[in-house]
Amino acid sequence: SKVPRAISFDQYYRYDEINSYLEELAAKYPNLVTLESIGKSYEGRDMVVIKISSGGSGTRPAILIDGGIHAREWIAPATALYVIYQLVENNAANSALTDAVDWHILPVLNPDGYEYSRTADRMWRKTVSVTPISGCPGIDGNRNFGFHWNEVGASDYPCYEDYAGEVAFSEIEARNLRDFALANKEQIKLYLTFHSYGGYLLYPWGYTSELPPDWHTLQELAADASLAHVNAGGDPFIIGSSTNALYAAAGGSDDYMKGVAGIELSYTAELTNTYYGFQLPAELINETVTRFFESVRVFGRYVKEN
Numbered sequence: 001s002k003v004p005r006a007i008s009f010d011q012y013y014r015y016d017e018i019n020s021y022l023e024e025l026a027a028k029y030p031n032l033v034t035l036e037s038i039g040k041s042y043e044g045r046d047m048v049v050i051k052i053s054s055g056g057s058g059t060r061p062a063i064l065i066d067g068g069i070h071a072r073e074w075i076a077p078a079t080a081l082y083v084i085y086q087l088v089e090n091n092a093a094n095s096a097l098t099d100a101v102d103w104h105i106l107p108v109l110n111p112d113g114y115e116y117s118r119t120a121d122r123m124w125r126k127t128v129s130v131t132p133i134s135g136c137p138g139i140d141g142n143r144n145f146g147f148h149w150n151e152v153g154a155s156d157y158p159c160y161e162d163y164a165g166e167v168a169f170s171e172i173e174a175r176n177l178r179d180f181a182l183a184n185k186e187q188i189k190l191y192l193t194f195h196s197y198g199g200y201l202l203y204p205w206g207y208t209s210e211l212p213p214d215w216h217t218l219q220e221l222a223a224d225a226s227l228a229h230v231n232a233g234g235d236p237f238i239i240g241s242s243t244n245a246l247y248a249a250a251g252g253s254d255d256y257m258k259g260v261a262g263i264e265l266s267y268t269a270e271l272t273n274t275y276y277g278f279q280l281p282a283e284l285i286n287e288t289v290t291r292f293f294e295s296v297r298v299f300g301r302y303v304k305e306n
């Protein structure tokens with residue numbers, strides 16, 4: 001695996017390159033960065049969470065971020081990587097975001113699928129594990145979480161893109177994230193999962209059109225994050241519950257984090273709303289990630305102040 005000379009945001013990296021960068025950061029910034037493997041993927045890739053913490057006793061409030069649960073949504077790992085880059089390599093300018101809050105970031109939740117999308121099928125969405133139908137591998141990771149699993153907006157048929165799996169948490173990648181979140185749930189105050197595309201900031205629920213009791217807080221914080229995105233030159237996000245703003249779908253990671261792990265502030269970010277869809281050109285990574293980092297700042301500040 002080759003180490004990038006310096007990270008840049010005009011290209012999409014391979015999984016090994018992303019992990020090499022994380023290792024480089026851990027070596028270079030030992031007082032700020034630690035790496036934790038939360039387990040291996042189906043094909044045996046290490047799933048690495050980078051913890052960014054300037055100190056404290058491990059009881060600081062924390063933010064959990066993941067990207068890349070869906071293989072073809074390449075801008076999601078790129079955005080997670082940019083957040084890491086800013087918090088670590090530009091910490092002098094961003095120390096207000098790390099002086100009271102810890103960050104746990106998993107840039108690629110579905111590494112097998114990501115590599116498959118990089119090398120074989122650009123539009124692959126799912127994991128790559130076997131299903132009861134040979135010739136139709138893969139489960140939709142964002143239909144596989146065990147909260148109101150498979151009740152709505154998911155398929156029982158393995159050949160479909162939104163196949164929920166034979167059982168909840170059939171996927172090792174979803175189990176690994178679940179176990180990490182549950183082990184750290186006292187600390188984690190906010191969960192952000194990066195997807196593309198469409199330009200939405202979504203909060204639970206995806207399984208019902210009913211709103212959580214604290215939906216007003218979720219809505220207002222997302223509105224602040226959207227305003228920061230606009231002030232950075234981006235478009236406003238469409239904000240609402242997944243069911244009401246986009247479509248109903250059960251088994252999503254955001255519903256699980258709120259409904260079971262008890263992380264009250266839980267969001268899905270659908271990054272970019274260009275006509276390129278999933279295939280956002282590499283030339284547009286930079287403006288996408290720099291603008292969205294201003295939204296991430298808002299989430300960070302909120303956790304710090306509340």
Ligand code: ING
Binds near residue numbers: 197248252253254270
């Ligand atoms: N969109 C999400 C999906 O998994 C979503 C939207 C998120 C629905 C959370 C329900 C709950 O379908 C993409 N682009 O994957």
Ligand code: ZN
Binds near residue numbers: 070073142195196
């Ligand atoms: Zn997605």
